[in-house]
């Protein structure tokens with residue numbers, strides 16, 4: 001089922017989400033299915049459970065088809081399709097880099113956000129199997145963005161240079177047919 005995606009200004013996006021208590025709960029599988037359906041319908045690169053009003057530490061991101069290029073991020077490196085539950089992130093070094101971000105909860109806008117260049121992230125998937133990856137580039141950016149949602153942080157809260165924050169169709173006319 002496709003859910004409504006909460007938009008910036010909704011206080012539920014500012015909540016600290018709770019750890020997922022029970023991986024075996026049948027409603028968890030339904031939640032994940034609904035999140036993928038909702039993310040794909042919106043052509044997103046990732047989605048966090050609180051964006052559909054569920055305050056749990058669960059994010060999804062990436063694409064099942066490595067050849068697929070996300071319409072909103074056509075130049076991005078491929079990111080494996082991932083269900084990440086109860087994640088923990090640590091930077092591998094202090095190095096930061098700037099990059100453009102958008103968010104399905106902030107439709108129509110993009111901004112440049114500083115993120116750690118290289119991170120290690122850990123968590124479990126829906127079957128409880130551990131995930132432990134060291135990643136960089138767009139993959140690292142997506143994970144940091146999505147996990148921020150679990151702590152009530154939206155990317156505009158991390159923008160430092162508001163001269164590089166604006167409407168997607170003005171900044172990137174070539175992306176004008178994407179639906180945010």
Ligand code: NI
Pocket residue numbers: 102103104105145146149
């Ligand atoms: Ni977002």
